[in-house]
Amino acid sequence: MTELILALIAGGAVGLSLGALGGGGSVLAVPALIYLLHMAPSEATTASLLIVAATSVTGLLAHARAGNVRWKAGAAFAVAGLPLAVVVGALSHRLPQTLLTVAFVLLAAAAAWRMLRTGAPDRGAGHTVRPGRAALAGAGLGGVTGLLGVGGGFLAVPALVTALGFAMPQAVATSLLVIAANALAALAARLPSSSGLDWALVGPFLGAAVLGAWDGKRIAAKVPAHRLQRAFAALLLTVAFFMLADALW
Structure with missing residues (x-):
C-alpha cells in the first residue's frame, strides 16, 4: 500500500512538471522508480520512457487545444536531433561519466542563466521560424542529448526560447512534441530486449502522471510567461546541482 501511494504521488509530480514546464519527466521519474519503488535501473528506465511518452502525448494534446504547439518547427527540431543523438550516444561510452555530468551541469547552468537574464520573449504564434534553423537547433540538442544521456524538455525548452525565440508557453507546449518523439524512439529500441514491467506500480504511476499533465497545463495557462520561465x-x-553533487560525492 505504501508503494502504491508513493507511485501515485511521484506520478502526479512527473505529470505536473511535464504539463506545466515541458520538462522534468525522466529526471524525476527514474529516481522515483529506483529509490522510492525499488525497481532495478534497467526496469526503471524502460518504465520511465513509457510513462514520459504517454504523459507527453497527453500534455501535448492539452496544449494543442490552446493553440500553443508549433507543429512544423517542433517536428523539424525533433526529427533533426534523433540521428545525431544515436551517433553521438555511441561515442559517449568512451568518456568518463563524471566528465559528462560536469559538462551537463555547465550547459544547464548556462541555459538557466541566459533564461533568467533575457526574460520571456514577447512573441506570439505568428512569429515565423525557418525550418532550417529549427532543424539546426534540434540537431545540436540531439548531439548534446546523445553525449550526455539527458535532454528532453530540460534542454529543449531553453533551446526553443533562446535559439528560436519562442514565447515560454509555446516552448513548453512544443517541447512536449520533442519529448514524445525522443521517448517513443528510445522505447521502441528498448522494448524487444526488456523484461516485463511491474504494472501494479507502473500503472498507477502512469495514471497519476497523465492526470497531472492536464493539471500542469492549467497551471501553465494561469502563470505569466516570465514567472514560468524563471521557475523553469x-x-x-x-x-x-544535485547531479553534480551525486557525481562528485
Missing part, C-alpha cells in the same frame, strides 16, 4: 530556470539549476 530555477528547476534546471536545482537538477544540475
